[in-house]
Amino acid sequence: MERKKFMITDLRTKKRDGKKITMLTAYDYPMARLVDEAGIDMILVGDSVGMVVLGYDSTVPVTMDEMIHHAKAVRRGTKYAFLIGDMPFMSYQVSTEEAVRNAGRFLKEAGCDAVKLEGGDEVIDATIAIVNAGIPVLGHLGLTPQTISKLGGFKVQGKTAEGAQKILEEAMKLQRAGCFAIVLECVPDLVAKMITEKLSIPTIGIGAGPHCDGQVLVTNDMVGLYDRFVPKFVKQYVKLSTAILEGFKKYKDEVEKGVYPDKEHSFAIKEEEIDKLKKTKKRKN
Numbered sequence: 396m397e398r399k400k401f402m403i404t405d406l407r408t409k410k411r412d413g414k415k416i417t418m419l420t421a422y423d424y425p426m427a428r429l430v431d432e433a434g435i436d437m438i439l440v441g442d443s444v445g446m447v448v449l450g451y452d453s454t455v456p457v458t459m460d461e462m463i464h465h466a467k468a469v470r471r472g473t474k475y476a477f478l479i480g481d482m483p484f485m486s487y488q489v490s491t492e493e494a495v496r497n498a499g500r501f502l503k504e505a506g507c508d509a510v511k512l513e514g515g516d517e518v519i520d521a522t523i524a525i526v527n528a529g530i531p532v533l534g535h536l537g538l539t540p541q542t543i544s545k546l547g548g549f550k551v552q553g554k555t556a557e558g559a560q561k562i563l564e565e566a567m568k569l570q571r572a573g574c575f576a577i578v579l580e581c582v583p584d585l586v587a588k589m590i591t592e593k594l595s596i597p598t599i600g601i602g603a604g605p606h607c608d609g610q611v612l613v614t615n616d617m618v619g620l621y622d623r624f625v626p627k628f629v630k631q632y633v634k635l636s637t638a639i640l641e642g643f644k645k646y647k648d649e650v651e652k653g654v655y656p657d658k659e660h661s662f663a664i665k666e667e668e669i670d671k672l673k674k675t676k677k678r679k680n
């Protein structure tokens with residue numbers, strides 16, 4: 396069957412039919428092409444780009460312009476996956492007008508299909524305004540890395556009955572505000588299960604156990620390209636950093652020994668052309 400672009404309607408069908416939704420992050424053209432070719436349903440241009448690509452200590456410093464730059468590259472490499480741009484810290488908090496304007500940039504400048512906002516009660520107004528502007532919104536609850544200092548670090552959220560109840564209530568509010576799905580990050584598996592069963596929109600888990608309607612991972616974590624900090628929930632499917640490092644070391648060694656470039660990796664010229672060249676050179680002297 397010919398592959399078609401993944402849409403929000405496919406997301407709903409998958410939840411209804413109990414089929415798992417797949418999502419990964421991408422930040423550039425080559426990685427987007429691979430994620431798309433693997434058949435992943437949705438690609439998130441996450442503000443995690445700040446940590447895993449740009450080398451910041453957190454996602455807080457990431458700017459709108461940086462996000463748009465990366466989202467454009469990902470768009471060029473994405474044909475079928477549903478593409479979501481992650482709204483960076485302070486791009487949706489100041490006013491609903493600014494939130495709508497910045498959300499619009501992801502669609503108009505980068506060709507994204509939707510945006511993601513972190514938070515619950517505090518982002519309901521912005522979510523409603525963005526949805527009313529015709530822009531689909533993905534919610535994000537539990538561990539919200541942009542407000543990590545308020546949460547007291549990268550900690551599992553909703554571990555008490557009270558904490559879990561708050562996440563559940565906020566998820567219901569985000570659903571009412573018009574979110575098409577909600578990311579649940581670092582919450583206990585049974586809390587994620589309860590929320591998933593209560594919502595009619597899909598949940599996408601990251602460190603939230605197996606009961607969510609779908610899963611997302613930061614691609615650079617799962618391919619072993621970022622090991623400054625590897626969260627417990629990350630499974631490394633390949634270890635690219637080891638393979639790349641081996642390649643770099645071999646290249647250095649071969650260049651230093653004169654093994655590379657060899658004949659196979661050089662361009663040839665016919666002997667007679669070299670002779671002509673030598674004669675021309677002599678005449679000029």
Ligand code: KIV
Pocket residue numbers: 420439440441442443444481578580601611612613
């Ligand atoms: O920025 C990001 O990559 C995210 C995912 C962890 C969901 O928000």
